[in-house]
Amino acid sequence: xxxxxxxxxxxxxxxxxxxxxxxxxxxxxxxxxxxxxxxxxxxxxxxxxxxxxxxxxxxxxxxxxxxxxxxxxxxxxxxxxxxxxxxxxxxxxxxxxxxxxxxxxxxxxxxxxxxxxxxxxxxxxxxxxxxxxxxxxxxxxxxxxxxxxxxxxxxxxxxxxxxxxxxxxxxxxxxxxxxxxxxxxxxxxxxxxxxxxxxxxxxxxxxxxxxxxxxxxxxxxxxxxxxxxxxxxxxxxxxxxxxxxxxxxxxxxxxxxxxxxxxxxxxxxxxxxxxxxxxxxxxxxxxxxxxxxxxxxxxxxxxxxxxxxxxxxxxxxxxxxxxxxxxxxxxxxxxxxxxxxxxxxxxxxxxxxxxxxxxxxxxxxxxxxxxxxxxxxxxxxxxxxxxxxxxxxxxxxxxxxxxxxxxxxxxxxxxxxxxxxxxxxxxxxxxxxxxxxxxxxxxxxxxxxxxxxxxxxxxxxxxxxxxxxxxxxxxxxxxxxxxxxxxxxxxxx
Numbered sequence: 112x113x114x115x116x117x118x119x120x121x122x123x124x125x126x127x128x129x130x131x132x133x134x135x136x137x138x139x140x141x142x143x144x145x146x147x148x149x150x151x152x153x154x155x156x157x158x159x160x161x162x163x164x165x166x167x168x169x170x171x172x173x174x175x176x177x178x179x180x181x182x183x184x185x186x187x188x189x190x191x192x193x194x195x196x197x198x199x200x201x202x203x204x205x206x207x208x209x210x211x212x213x214x215x216x217x218x219x220x221x222x223x224x225x226x227x228x229x230x231x232x233x234x235x236x237x238x239x240x241x242x243x244x245x246x247x248x249x250x251x252x253x254x255x256x257x258x259x260x261x262x263x264x265x266x267x268x269x270x271x272x273x274x275x276x277x278x279x280x281x282x283x284x285x286x287x288x289x290x291x292x293x294x295x296x297x298x299x300x301x302x303x304x305x306x307x308x309x310x311x312x313x314x315x316x317x318x319x320x321x322x323x324x325x326x327x328x329x330x331x332x333x334x335x336x337x338x339x340x341x342x343x344x345x346x347x348x349x350x351x352x353x354x355x356x357x358x359x360x361x362x363x364x365x366x367x368x369x370x371x372x373x374x375x376x377x378x379x380x381x382x383x384x385x386x387x388x389x390x391x392x393x394x395x396x397x398x399x400x401x402x403x404x405x406x407x408x409x410x411x412x413x414x415x416x417x418x419x420x421x422x423x424x425x426x427x428x429x430x431x432x433x434x435x436x437x438x439x440x441x442x443x444x445x446x447x448x449x450x451x452x453x454x455x456x457x458x459x460x461x462x463x464x465x466x467x468x469x470x471x472x473x474x475x476x477x478x479x480x481x482x483x484x485x486x487x488x489x490x491x492x493x494x495x496x497x498x499x500x501x502x503x504x505x506x507x508x509x510x511x512x513x514x515x516x517x518x519x520x521x522x523x524x525x526x527x528x529x530x531x532x533x534x535x536x537x538x539x540x541x542x543x544x545x546x547x548x549x550x551x552x553x554x555x556x557x558x559x560x561x562x563x564x565x566x567x568x569x570x571x572x573x574x575x576x577x578x579x580x581x582x583x584x585x586x587x588x589x590x591x592x593x594x595x596x597x598x599x600x601x602x603x604x
Contacts, residue, residue: 151410154406154410155406158399158402158403158406159340159424161399162402162426163426163427165399166395166396166399166426166427166428166429203253203439203443206534207522207530208246208250208518208534208543209534209543209544210534210535210536210540210543211242211246211539211543212243212246213534213542213543214539214542217542218236218239220236220549220550220553220580220583222234222236222237223236223553223554223557224553227568227569228571228576229571231569233485233503234482235478235482235503237507238481238503238507240361241431241511243361243365245431245438245511245514246435247365247432248368248436248438249438249442250439251368251436251439252436253439253442255279279376281373284373285369285370286602287603290601290602290603291599292362294594295598296333296359297331299359300330300331300355300356300359302555303555303559304327307355310559326351327355329351329354330355333362333363335363336424336425337363338351339420339423340424342416343411343413356554356555357555358551358553358554358555360419360423361550363423365425365432368429371429375433379436382440386441388437389449389515392431393430395430396427396430396508396511399421400422400508401504401505401508403417403420403427404421404501404508405417407420408497414496414500418500418503421504438515438519441519442522449512449516449519450512461528463524463528464520464524464525465527466520467517467521467530467531468529468530470520472530474510477506477513481506484498484502485502545587547591548587548588548590548594549583549584549588552583552587553580553583553587
């Protein structure tokens with residue numbers, strides 16, 4: 112097994128190229144120097160600073176004036192009376208979203224396994240990551256809005272009393288989020304660390320390196336992706352890696368969502384034109400995502416750094432989470448769409464079911480188009496890499512708007528429509544329930560098998576891939592049943 116089989120194994124996510132008999136280029140960012148690359152360094156710092164500021168400026172705590180609060184109360188009460196009545200009688204049906212979460216987890220996992228298969232095909236699994244961010248904001252707002260509803264008495268954020276937000280129990284909220292993710296995060300990272308220690312080629316020699324020690328500390332503290340942009344200036348011997356369990360970078364990225372969510376509640380109340388705001392947030396995240404990617408790809412010739420900074424730096428993904436939060440508020444007020452591609456608020460369940468199916472199949476067609484584009488033969492290796500980089504990045508940056516209408520449609524349609532029935536089926540409900548544990552273990556299990564058998568990542572036979580996939584499903588269920596659920600019940604307040 113290649114001794115470089117660590118976090119840089121993720122190179123297959125954006126370079127699933129056939130073996131051309133050439134030695135692979137050095138992995139990881141080439142270091143910049145403030146002395147020799149002053150202009151480039153200033154550009155990088157500027158775009159990162161602007162990205163962070165643009166992402167967080169929406170969510171800074173703000174005081175709501177009495178007039179604004181009164182107008183908001185009156186407008187909400189008058190325009191949302193019907194929604195309020197329905198809201199107080201029932202709840203938003205999110206059962207189909209559980210199954211959709213299962214489909215998204217399968218897409219990511221199958222994408223990883225397909226890259227290691229004899230086909231060497233990239234299924235653009237990263238495009239489904241924005242769904243998890245949207246769903247996190249959507250479900251979190253639905254769940255924690257109930258307390259505010261009970262205080263307001265009529266409708267979400269219907270009163271201007273700021274004490275409603277002061278009564279929000281931040282410590283309990285953060286403790287519950289911690290209980291949800293941290294036990295599995297630590298368990299899987301410790302397990303993969305031990306695998307690398309005992310099974311990886313030359314792993315024992317690397318245990319004492321400064322690079323490894325630094326990355327281990329960052330993994331324990333959950334800081335890898337927070338400080339990853341600094342990697343552009345670090346030498347090869349001190350690069351910042353992904354966490355030991357590579358796929359748990361998502362936990363670090365999503366941590367910022369939980370940190371700022373309590374501060375977002377007044378902001379969610381203050382937003383009057385939710386549809387416009389969602390579109391602004393969409394273009395904000397898409398623009399900053401592609402700007403970072405293009406700067407890295409064409410400015411410093413380092414797509415690895417640019418791609419991971421754009422997709423995994425926590426401060427760059429806040430708008431997608433906020434889109435999900437606003438979608439939940441819109442849904443609570445009876446809204447059903449953010450684009451012309453979905454139904455109006457007065458549509459029937461059958462209309463939403465058909466539209467959800469159309470949106471779901473549209474996403475599959477977009478993925479097929481991306482895979483097809485990447486399969487067009489090119490003789491120049493550089494342009495092959497550029498093409499795959501731009502396809503993967505643009506698909507990941509521009510699908511959130513499709514997902515947000517899909518989420519809304521599935522919460523309106525009940526069991527109407529092919530996609531809704533598939534998502535609400537028992538197998539997919541089960542898949543959605545184990546999705547987090549399955550996601551966290553599927554790639555680590557494959558790594559373990561490959562390290563133990565000394566099989567190269569691009570040489571995995573089909574029978575072994577299918578065996579690992581089945582093992583990941585079983586491990587995901589066992590971890591959910593005997594680790595995730597018990598630890599969550601024990602730690603939650």
